[in-house]
Amino acid sequence: MSTQAQAPQHALPGKPTSVSRTTLSHIMTGNDTNLLGTVHGGVVMKLVDDAAGAVAGRHSGGPAVTASMDEMVFLEPVRVGDLVHVKAQVNWTGRTSMEVGVRVLAERWNESTPATQVASAYLVFTAVDEEGRPRPVPPVLPETERDRRRWQEAQIRRTHRLARRRAIKELRDRRTAQGMLDE
Numbered sequence: 751m752s753t754q755a756q757a758p759q760h761a762l763p764g765k766p767t768s769v770s771r772t773t774l775s776h777i778m779t780g781n782d783t784n785l786l787g788t789v790h791g792g793v794v795m796k797l798v799d800d801a802a803g804a805v806a807g808r809h810s811g812g813p814a815v816t817a818s819m820d821e822m823v824f825l826e827p828v829r830v831g832d833l834v835h836v837k838a839q840v841n842w843t844g845r846t847s848m849e850v851g852v853r854v855l856a857e858r859w860n861e862s863t864p865a866t867q868v869a870s871a872y873l874v875f876t877a878v879d880e881e882g883r884p885r886p887v888p889p890v891l892p893e894t895e896r897d898r899r900r901w902q903e904a905q906i907r908r909t910h911r912l913a914r915r916r917a918i919k920e921l922r923d924r925r926t927a928q929g930m931l932d933e
Contacts, residue, residue, distance in 0.1 A: 762888040767897045770808035771839040774801040777859055778832045789828035794854060798822070798871050801836040802850040806875035809840045809848060810887040814875040817847060820907060822871040832856040835865060841897075842904030846884035847876050849904040872907060 776797055784790040799816055806814035828834060835855045842849040854869035879885045892898045925932075 762886055764889040764891040765809060766891045766893050767839055768893055770805045772801060772804050772808070772837075774804070774836040774838075776834050776836075778828055778830050778834060778856075780830055783830060787830075789830070789832070789834075791824060794824070794828060794834070794869055795819075795822060795871075797834065797836045798838075798852045798854065798869070799873065801838040802852050802871075802873040802875065805838040805840055805850050806848050806873075806877070809843070809890065810875075810877035810885075812877060812879075812885070814848070814877045814887075815882075817874045817876045818911070820872040820874070820911065822869070824869045826856070826866060826868040828854075828856050828868050831859050833859045833865075834868075839897075839900075840890045841872070841900040842908065843887050843890045844908070846886060847874055848887055848890070849874050849907065851900055851904070872904070874911075 774797060778789045778793075782789045782793045799819070803814065803816065833856065835857075836852060837855065838850050838852045840848050841851045850873045852871045852873065853867060854871075855865035856868045857863060857865040877885045877887045890901070892901045922932075
């Protein structure tokens with residue numbers, strides 16, 4: 751089945767993946783370190799959220815808020831003096847939400863060695879209006895085979911997120927019905 755056939759119905763014209771794709775680069779300093787002397791994971795997570803937020807805002811044409819972060823994976827430590835590149839793009843869109851995929855690369859600021867992937871994450875953003883209510887987003891139009899693969903994988907992650915949410919709600923409802931209240 752094609753990506754077009756699976757996409758939700760949208761009133762807005764679609765936007766190609768490349769329109770909102772961005773890279774945020776930042777050099778890591780001593781202020782960014784944890785107790786082990788490497789860059790704190792929370793610093794990397796903030797850069798990821800910043801880049802993803804920029805992409806979501808660009809794609810949706812206005813404000814977008816982080817709804818969830820999935821699969822934040824740290825592959826290698828980031829060190830002081832690393833030049834970190836956070837690459838983000840919209841992988842999938844629903845009616846008011848977008849999944850943004852993020853890859854984090856690091857290279858030594860003073861060396862010409864290739865950058866190494868150090869982390870990755872998937873975030874879901876909801877576009878909001880002036881009152882903070884969800885608003886429609888344009889569909890993303892995958893341009894390359896890689897974009898189409900990312901779109902399909904995002905569909906799988908969405909299905910799993912919704913199934914997990916339903917299963918947890920059902921479990922809590924059953925426990926409440928049985929008089930087992932959490933305290």
